[in-house]
Amino acid sequence: MIILPPSPSVPRQALRRLHTPREVRGSKGYIAFRPCLRWEFGFSCAFCLLHEADFMTIAGSGGFQIEHYVPLAQAPDMGNLYTNAFYICRLCNTARGSVPELSPTGDHLLNPSEVAWSEHFRFVGDELLPLPGDRDAAYTAEVYDFNDRRKVEMRRQRRLRISQFLKFVRDSRRFQKDLLKGAEELGDRRYLELAHSLRSYALHAHQNLKRYSAIPADADTHCLCGNTLHHVLPAWLKEQTISLRAK
Amino acid sequence: MNAIISGQAGVAMVLDGDEVAALRVGSGESASTCRLEDFAFLFGDADDLLFLDDVEIPQVAERLTHEFEKELALQLTLVLLDHGLSPRTRRVAGEELEVLFSRESTKSFVEGVLYARILPFGSDLTGAHSCIPGNATRVNILLQELAANQSHIAAVQMAWEVIPADLFGGSMERSQIHAAAVRAGWFREIVTWRSRGAKGRPPLASLDSPLTIPPDVIAAWIEELRRESAGLDEPEEGKSPDESTLHLSFVAEDTADLEVAINLAYKSLRELRAKVALEPGLALMKEQRLRELRMLQKLESQEIARLHKTATSLPRGAWEALAQAERLLSG
Numbered sequence: 001m002i003i004l005p006p007s008p009s010v011p012r013q014a015l016r017r018l019h020t021p022r023e024v025r026g027s028k029g030y031i032a033f034r035p036c037l038r039w040e041f042g043f044s045c046a047f048c049l050l051h052e053a054d055f056m057t058i059a060g061s062g063g064f065q066i067e068h069y070v071p072l073a074q075a076p077d078m079g080n081l082y083t084n085a086f087y088i089c090r091l092c093n094t095a096r097g098s099v100p101e102l103s104p105t106g107d108h109l110l111n112p113s114e115v116a117w118s119e120h121f122r123f124v125g126d127e128l129l130p131l132p133g134d135r136d137a138a139y140t141a142e143v144y145d146f147n148d149r150r151k152v153e154m155r156r157q158r159r160l161r162i163s164q165f166l167k168f169v170r171d172s173r174r175f176q177k178d179l180l181k182g183a184e185e186l187g188d189r190r191y192l193e194l195a196h197s198l199r200s201y202a203l204h205a206h207q208n209l210k211r212y213s214a215i216p217a218d219a220d221t222h223c224l225c226g227n228t229l230h231h232v233l234p235a236w237l238k239e240q241t242i243s244l245r246a247k
Numbered sequence: 248m249n250a251i252i253s254g255q256a257g258v259a260m261v262l263d264g265d266e267v268a269a270l271r272v273g274s275g276e277s278a279s280t281c282r283l284e285d286f287a288f289l290f291g292d293a294d295d296l297l298f299l300d301d302v303e304i305p306q307v308a309e310r311l312t313h314e315f316e317k318e319l320a321l322q323l324t325l326v327l328l329d330h331g332l333s334p335r336t337r338r339v340a341g342e343e344l345e346v347l348f349s350r351e352s353t354k355s356f357v358e359g360v361l362y363a364r365i366l367p368f369g370s371d372l373t374g375a376h377s378c379i380p381g382n383a384t385r386v387n388i389l390l391q392e393l394a395a396n397q398s399h400i401a402a403v404q405m406a407w408e409v410i411p412a413d414l415f416g417g418s419m420e421r422s423q424i425h426a427a428a429v430r431a432g433w434f435r436e437i438v439t440w441r442s443r444g445a446k447g448r449p450p451l452a453s454l455d456s457p458l459t460i461p462p463d464v465i466a467a468w469i470e471e472l473r474r475e476s477a478g479l480d481e482p483e484e485g486k487s488p489d490e491s492t493l494h495l496s497f498v499a500e501d502t503a504d505l506e507v508a509i510n511l512a513y514k515s516l517r518e519l520r521a522k523v524a525l526e527p528g529l530a531l532m533k534e535q536r537l538r539e540l541r542m543l544q545k546l547e548s549q550e551i552a553r554l555h556k557t558a559t560s561l562p563r564g565a566w567e568a569l570a571q572a573e574r575l576l577s578g
Contacts, residue, residue, distance in 0.1 A: 056554075056555065056558050056559075094506075094509070094510055094513060095513055097513065097514070097517055099517060099520075103524070104521065104524040104525070105524050142520075145513075148544050149541055149544035149545045149547075149548045150544050150547055150548045150551055152548070153548035153551050153552055154551060154555075156552075157551070157552060157555040157556075161555065161559050165559070165561075168561065168565065168566075168569065171569055172569060172572075175569065175572040175573065175576065178572075178576050179572060179575070179576065182575075182576065190575065191575065194568060194571060194572050194575065195572075197564075197568045198568055198569065198572060201561060201562060201564075201565035201568055201569075204561050204562055204565065205561055205565075208559040208560070208561070211558065211559055
C-alpha cells in the first residue's frame with residue numbers, strides 16, 4: 001500500500017490528461033466523468049491539492065465535486081466537455097461559485113491542465129501561496145480560497161498525524177528487535193511484555209496510516225473511457241507517496 | 248403563596264405557610280400535597296428554576312404550562328435539526344413547533360438559546376428546512392433567520408469568549424452569567440444589534456430579565472464587537488444587511504450548518520470582489536467580510552481537528568510504552 005506524503009509538494013508540470021471518456025449528453029451528463037476524473041487527478045483537488053483522505057470525516061469521496069473551469073452559467077455548451085471538467089474539493093467549489101475565469105481587472109484563473117502549479121505557487125508551512133508578483137496566481141488563490149482555514153487545518157492534520165504515526169512505526173520496530181534480543185539474553189520478562197505492547201500499538205499506528213492511502217478503498221474499477229491502464233496515480237502524486245510495508 | 252417552577256422538570260412547588268404542594272404539567276390546577284424534602288426528587292438537576300412571590304394557583308399553573316412549552320419547543324427544535332432522525336419524525340416536530348410558536352415568547356426563548364452559539368458541526372439546517380410543511384411559516388422564518396445570522400452569532404460568541412474572566416469575578420460566575428444571559432435572550436439581542444450594523448447601544452435594557460450582569464462585562468463585550476465590526480456598512484434604507492442573503496434556496500444540499508454561514512460569507516465576498524474592481528472604496532468592507540469568513544472557517548476547523556484526532560489516534564499509553572522501551576534499552 002502507498003500512502004500520501006505528510007506534506008505534499010506542488011506539481012512541477014501541468015496535469016496531463018490520460019483519460020479519453022466517450023461523449024456524454026444531457027444537462028448533467030458530465031457526472032459520468034467522475035471515475036475518470038478521480039483517477040486523472042489522483043483523488044485530489046486539482047486546485048488546492050487536498051486529497052480525499054484529508055476529508056476523512058466525510059464518507060468516501062463525498063467531499064469532492066466536478067468543477068467546470070469555464071462555468072456552466074457562462075458556457076452551458078461546455079458542460080459536457082471533458083477538458084473543461086476538473087476534480088475539485090467542495091471547499092474550492094463553494095469558494096469559487098461561478099466566478100468567471102477572467103476577472104474584471106484582466107486577471108486569469110490558472111488552469112492546472114495548462115500550467116505547472118510550481119511555476120505559480122509554493123507551499124509555505126501548510127499554506128499554498130502564490131509566488132510574489134504573480135497576479136494570475138494571486139487571483140486563482142483568492143477565488144478558490146486556497147488558504148481557507150479549514151484547508152490549512154486539514155493540511156496540518158495530515159502533516160502532524162502521518163509524521164507522528166510513521167515515527168511511531170519506525171521507532172517501535174527498532175525497539176521491538178532490541179527488546180526481543182534483550183529478553184532472550186537477559187531472560188527478563190519485562191522486555192518481552194514491552195515488545196508485545198509495542199507491536200500492538202504499532203499495529204494501531206499502521207491502521208491509522210492506512211487511512212491516508214493514496215488510492216482510496218473505493219477507487220473506481222471502471223470508468224467511462226474503459227481503459228483500466230489509466231487507473232494509475234498521476235506522476236506528481238505517485239513520486240511523493242510513501243510505501244507502507246505490510247504487517 | 249409562593250412558588251418554584253421548572254419547565255424542564257414540568258413541575259411547580261407551591262408554598263403556602265406550612266403547606267407544600269406540587270403541581271404538574273397537564274394536571275390543570277389540581278395540586279397534590281408533598282413535603283419540602285421532596286424538592287430534589289421533584290426538580291432533579293433542572294437549572295431553570297423560577298421563584299414567584301405572592302401568586303395564586305391559576306397563575307402558577309399558567310406559568311408552569313408556558314415554561315414547559317418553552318422547553319418542549321427547544322427540544323423539538325433540536326429534533327428538527329437532527330439529521331440522524333427520520334424525515335417523518337422531524338416533520339412531526341416541525342408541525343408541533345409551529346403550534347407552540349404561536350406564542351411569541353416561546354419562539355423568542357428558542358431563538359435566545361439558538362443565538363447563543365453557532366450550530367454544531369453536523370446539525371442539519373438545510374434538511375430541517377426541507378422537512379417542515381409549507382404552511383409552517385413561523386418555523387420557516389426561524390430557520391431562515393438562524394441560517395442568515397450564523398456569522399453574527401459566531402462573532403457575538405467569540406466576543407463573549409474573549410471577555411477577561413476576572414470581570415465576571417471567577418469562572419463559576421462566568422458560567423452562571425452566561426447561562427442566565429442565554430435564557431434572558433441577551434445573545435439574541437446582541438446578534439440582532441450586530442446584524443443591523445452595531446450602531447448605538449444594544450437594547451438590552453428592554454429585556455424582561457432579573458439578570459444582573461456586571462456593567463464592565465457588558466462594556467467589554469460591546470467594545471469587542473464594535474472593534475471587530477468596524478467597517479461594517481450602513482444598511483440601505485429600509486433593508487437589513489442580510490436581506491439579500493435571507494434565503495436558503497442557494498444552499499448546497501450537503502452542507503453542514505456552519506457551512507451555510509460560510510457559503511453566505513463567500514457569496515457576499517464574491518459580490519464585493521466584483522464591486523471593488525469598480526469602486527476601490529469598498530476594499531475595507533471586503534476586508535471585513537474576509538475577516539468574518541476566516542472566523543467562521545476557524546470555528547469549523549476546530550471541529551475538523553477534533554474529528555481527525557478522533558478518527559486517527561493511538562491508544563493511551565502508546566507513547567509512554569515507546570519511552571519506556573527507550574529507557575529500558577538505554578539503561
